[in-house]
Amino acid sequence: MPVSRCECRRFRPGKVHGSEGKLMEWCEEGVVLARRRHGENALIIEVFTRGHGRHAGIVRGGGSRRLAPVLEPGNQVQVTWRARLAEHLGSFEVEPVLARAALLMGERRTLAGLNAVTALLSYALPEREPHPALYDGTLTVLEMMCDGPFWPLAYVRWELALLEELGFGLDLSRCAVTGATEGLAFVSPKSGRAVSDAGAGEWKPNLLPLSPSLLGQGSGTAAEISDGLKTTCHFLKSRLVPALGNRRLPEARDRLAGILAGES
Numbered sequence: 001m002p003v004s005r006c007e008c009r010r011f012r013p014g015k016v017h018g019s020e021g022k023l024m025e026w027c028e029e030g031v032v033l034a035r036r037r038h039g040e041n042a043l044i045i046e047v048f049t050r051g052h053g054r055h056a057g058i059v060r061g062g063g064s065r066r067l068a069p070v071l072e073p074g075n076q077v078q079v080t081w082r083a084r085l086a087e088h089l090g091s092f093e094v095e096p097v098l099a100r101a102a103l104l105m106g107e108r109r110t111l112a113g114l115n116a117v118t119a120l121l122s123y124a125l126p127e128r129e130p131h132p133a134l135y136d137g138t139l140t141v142l143e144m145m146c147d148g149p150f151w152p153l154a155y156v157r158w159e160l161a162l163l164e165e166l167g168f169g170l171d172l173s174r175c176a177v178t179g180a181t182e183g184l185a186f187v188s189p190k191s192g193r194a195v196s197d198a199g200a201g202e203w204k205p206n207l208l209p210l211s212p213s214l215l216g217q218g219s220g221t222a223a224e225i226s227d228g229l230k231t232t233c234h235f236l237k238s239r240l241v242p243a244l245g246n247r248r249l250p251e252a253r254d255r256l257a258g259i260l261a262g263e264s
Contacts, residue, residue, distance in 0.1 A: 024090070027080040028052060029097055031138060032073050033122040037063065045071055045092065046122055047079055050135040054125040057081050057092035070094060072101035073118040074142065100146055110145045112256040113155060117141060119250035120159075124166060124240060134165045152260055153220035156213040156228035163232065168192075168239040172214060175199045186210050187231050189238070208234055226261040233257065 030049035038044045043062030048054050057079070062071055070077060076098035083090030104110040117138060125131065141158045144151035163169055170192040174181045177199030185197040186207035194210055195203075211227035212218025236249055 023082050023084060024086050024088075025080065025082045026052065027078065029076065029078045030055075030135075031118070031142070032071055032075050032077055032101075033118045034073055035062070035071050043067075043071060044089070045094075047077065047092075048121050048125070048135060048138065049079070050132045051130055052081075053127070053129040053131055054121065055081065055128055057083075057090045059092050059094055062094075067094065069099070069102075070096045072099075074101040074104060074114045075099055100142060104142075104145055109259060110151075112252070112259050113145050113151065114142070115252035116250070116256040117155075117158070119252040120162065123247070123250050124162060124244070131165050134161055137161050150220060152225045153213050153216075153218075155256075156211070156225055156232065157216060159229070159232040159236070160214055163235055163240065166240060166243075168235060168243075170194075170214075170235065172210065177201075184210050184215075187214075189234055192235060192239075222260065226257075229257045229260065 028049040028051055030047035030052075033046040033048050033054065035043045035045045038058055041061055041063045043059045044056060045059055045062065046054055046056045059067065059071065061067055071094065075096065078095045078097050080093040081090050082093075101114065104114040121138065137158055141151060141154050144154050160170065170187065172184065172187070172194040174194060175184060175196040175198075176188055176191060176193035178196055180196050180199070183196040183198060184194040186195040186200050186204065187193070187210050188195055189206070189208050195207055197204075200207055208231045209227040211224045211231065213220060213224045213228035214231060218224045233249075233253075236253075241247065241249060
């Protein structure tokens, strides 16, 4: 499903705001990650954009019948952000681009996948820090969810990319024990490095599975997906969670893993 993109415009002078000076303003396309009520009819939303990362802002009238469906998590929108100072929360003007949320909510697996993606991004990403490669990968996963049944394989790789982007990447290129690049079968839960079957030795019961899905290989069977998610989950909990003050991973992530594991 094609997704159009608008050109990223960084902070630029906007309208004059009385005697206070000029407004800060940018316009970019992004994915809605989360929303919450603000006052009677406004919403505070989080969007993930290529050039401005995870960014929040107020949408006046966001709770209206016209705008509420546009602001569902997972939808693609074009936002114009304005604030008097860069550090202010600011406000968004929103235009719809692609309403994928309604389509993905129609099926249990894709609804769980959508919720996991948006919840993990909202949970893990630092505010206003660009992650363009992760943004592009996120669009790919969401588009695959809309297009067919093969998206779980891409989702496993997406979790691996999330760890990499946040500084917790795994080294799956060669065996940590022997240096071999063939016969890789496990991942060390401590170092995050691959281990071959020959190099595992007596430590084999303590190692995590190196699913072909983590290497972009295999046929994407339910068992391979489940093994891949078991391994990424370990590193999300052992590396990412402590870095974020030991806040629990979003339940949506475990819910998706449970649904996909139940298909094996």
